[in-house]
Amino acid sequence: MVPWRFIDSGPLDGAANMAVDEALLACFDPEKSQPLLRIYGWEPPALSLGRFQKSAEVLDRERCGRARVPVVRRITGGGVIYHTGEITYSLVCAPSHIPPAVSIRESFRVLTSFLIRFYDKIGLDARYAVDHFPAGTKLGERTGFCFAGKENYDIVIDGKKIGGNAQRRLKDVIFQHGSIPVMNHAALGAGFMREPPAGIEETAGALYDLGVSLDFPALKVLLLEAFMETHANVLEEEALNAGERTTAASLALKHASAAWVWEGAENGKEL
Numbered sequence: 001m002v003p004w005r006f007i008d009s010g011p012l013d014g015a016a017n018m019a020v021d022e023a024l025l026a027c028f029d030p031e032k033s034q035p036l037l038r039i040y041g042w043e044p045p046a047l048s049l050g051r052f053q054k055s056a057e058v059l060d061r062e063r064c065g066r067a068r069v070p071v072v073r074r075i076t077g078g079g080v081i082y083h084t085g086e087i088t089y090s091l092v093c094a095p096s097h098i099p100p101a102v103s104i105r106e107s108f109r110v111l112t113s114f115l116i117r118f119y120d121k122i123g124l125d126a127r128y129a130v131d132h133f134p135a136g137t138k139l140g141e142r143t144g145f146c147f148a149g150k151e152n153y154d155i156v157i158d159g160k161k162i163g164g165n166a167q168r169r170l171k172d173v174i175f176q177h178g179s180i181p182v183m184n185h186a187a188l189g190a191g192f193m194r195e196p197p198a199g200i201e202e203t204a205g206a207l208y209d210l211g212v213s214l215d216f217p218a219l220k221v222l223l224l225e226a227f228m229e230t231h232a233n234v235l236e237e238e239a240l241n242a243g244e245r246t247t248a249a250s251l252a253l254k255h256a257s258a259a260w261v262w263e264g265a266e267n268g269k270e271l
Contacts, residue, residue: 002097003234005036006224014046014072014083015255016248020240021090021177022075022255023248028092030172035093037227037235039220045084045185046070047192050077050166055262058144060194069192073261074177076166079146081179082189085206086163087219090177098231104169108153111176112165115155118226122212122219126162129154145190145197160205181206182219
């Protein structure tokens with residue numbers, strides 16, 4: 001294990017958060033860069049679309065507008081997530097910075113192992129969906145709302161999915177981000193869908209629902225401890241460097257643009 005950079009961005013608005021995530025990926029050199037972990041929050045609360053989702057098919061745009069809920073688009077795939085009352089992480093590394101994984105899917109197990117350790121530290125029995133549900137259970141069904149479906153390496157506690165994790169790969173670079181819901185706002189977020197998934201209260205979990213009473217600062221401390229026990233002997237805290245700040249400022253325009261958010265179009269071209 002090698003030392004990782006650690007960046008605590010605090011709460012930012014949705015477009016700024018997505019711009020920083022993309023800047024960290026864009027600026028990462030797999031030969032020279034130190035692997036990094038970022039922790040952040042969302043202020044104000046926001047909805048994020050997966051990179052390839054068609055907004056008109058999944059979100060009730062009029063309701064989002066009436067509620068003045070910001071909407072952003074992630075650089076990773078997956079379904080809609082409502083971000084509030086959570087700790088969000090992102091990490092960027094080269095494959096050589098983590099234990100070998102047989103496949104990209106298996107790398108989810110490797111990279112999210114710190115979350116399993118974290119949940120154990122706060123007294124929760126967290127397991128991957130593939131390990132929790134009986135053999136033959138159908139997993140991996142695509143859903144418009146992230147917390148309505150379960151992939152093999154989604155994390156479940158008491159049968160409920162807790163948070164979501166998504167990954168993107170460039171040449172020799174791994175980017176992953178995900179959420180740790182502290183308070184359960186899944187039903188509120190699902191209400192912004194064109195077709196809200198039924199029974200979301202029964203399928204999505206959050207720490208406070210599960211009897212955890214620690215505040216956000218205490219949870220962050222334990223999360224970092226779990227990361228160091230799993231991926232890094234040392235976390236070296238620092239701010240964004242000059243190149244990352246400049247790139248994030250430039251990308252913020254894209255992430256605040258209606259063309260990118262609603263049509264998934266960049267530089268006039270649909271993705």
